[in-house]
Amino acid sequence: MAESPDEGEKKGLRMSLPQKSSPSAAPGGGQSYREIAERMKQVQEEQRLVVKRMKEIPYKVAILSSKGGVGKSFVTANLAMALATMGKVVGVLDADFHGPSMPMMLGLRNVRGLLAREDGSIVPAVNVYGVRLVSVGLMLPSDDAPVIWRGSIKTTAIRQLLAYTDWEGAQYLLIDLPPGTGDEQLTIAQTIPGLTGFLLVTIPSEVSKIVVKKAAAFAEKLNVPLLGIVENMSYFKCPDGSIQYIFGKGAAEEIAKEYNIPFLGQIPLDPHIREANDNGEPFFLEYPDSEAAKSFLDIAKKFIDVVEKGNRTQAQSS
Numbered sequence: 001m002a003e004s005p006d007e008g009e010k011k012g013l014r015m016s017l018p019q020k021s022s023p024s025a026a027p028g029g030g031q032s033y034r035e036i037a038e039r040m041k042q043v044q045e046e047q048r049l050v051v052k053r054m055k056e057i058p059y060k061v062a063i064l065s066s067k068g069g070v071g072k073s074f075v076t077a078n079l080a081m082a083l084a085t086m087g088k089v090v091g092v093l094d095a096d097f098h099g100p101s102m103p104m105m106l107g108l109r110n111v112r113g114l115l116a117r118e119d120g121s122i123v124p125a126v127n128v129y130g131v132r133l134v135s136v137g138l139m140l141p142s143d144d145a146p147v148i149w150r151g152s153i154k155t156t157a158i159r160q161l162l163a164y165t166d167w168e169g170a171q172y173l174l175i176d177l178p179p180g181t182g183d184e185q186l187t188i189a190q191t192i193p194g195l196t197g198f199l200l201v202t203i204p205s206e207v208s209k210i211v212v213k214k215a216a217a218f219a220e221k222l223n224v225p226l227l228g229i230v231e232n233m234s235y236f237k238c239p240d241g242s243i244q245y246i247f248g249k250g251a252a253e254e255i256a257k258e259y260n261i262p263f264l265g266q267i268p269l270d271p272h273i274r275e276a277n278d279n280g281e282p283f284f285l286e287y288p289d290s291e292a293a294k295s296f297l298d299i300a301k302k303f304i305d306v307v308e309k310g311n312r313t314q315a316q317s318s
Ligand SMILES: Nc1ncnc2c1ncn2[C@@H]1O[C@H](COP(=O)(O)OP(=O)(O)O)[C@@H](O)[C@H]1O
Pocket: 065, 067, 068, 069, 070, 071, 072, 073, 074, 075, 101, 232, 233, 267, 268, 269, 270, 271, 273, 274, 275, 277, 278
């Protein structure tokens, strides 16, 4: 088994957020040729490390959604835990720098600061299921500290996290992204060699053909496969047992079929989900008998089938 962070040679070095490049010594405020060359060398070295580290992880999947608030982070966190219960070693990179929610959803809100070993590698935080997490949220001094970074700093941060994190034998790396198809999505697709694919999270009401079409076009443009669709907030089971389709019914599955994208499953609306997430408790741990937790197990099974065996049709037909 991979060395756990507890056994590792933790030297107590605290990771800090990347700093803006140091003020230039060159006259006029510009960077000297030497500084630029040194920076380029460092970028090159980091990219080499990314390639090396990513080769060690067989399956690397970035989670996409067209807009915020559809439960992308919730799906990422709970899929990670469902995969872990099936014996998979899972790493999660929280690349949503402005709204990192993985520490809360994986029950790691009390972790402050990531550790680095003497060799410079970053040690992920590990949750109760053994899911390994690296998130900017773990490096912030407090929950309400904002991250004010431009695109280029975020690109650097993603590259450095990928270059230096020791995922400790992870078989899966799930990458939680901010909503949309912007800088972070592009960086992930361009930085990770052999990205296995994107997973799309939607809710029924916004599952218009346009949303899926957009994601499919984005994936195709970047030459990255769209591995599947998970529909969140699909229905609500009332206390009397009746079912309400609050955001509409069945649209995601229909459209997945039309576009030939594996439909991996539905997750109901459940007030316990919001509650657990807000309290920083992993939903999957707190409510293992809930319909949503069972859905995640089913989704994880289909996901493994698509990712590891390339079996897209079985997921489609069920
Ligand atoms: N199926 C669900 N039932 C109830 N609440 C949910 C469900 N999925 C997500 N939520 C809640 O909705 C909010 C948005 O979820 P989040 O995962 O942060 O969305 P995103 O990452 O897409 O912006 C959170 O408060 C989360 O707890």
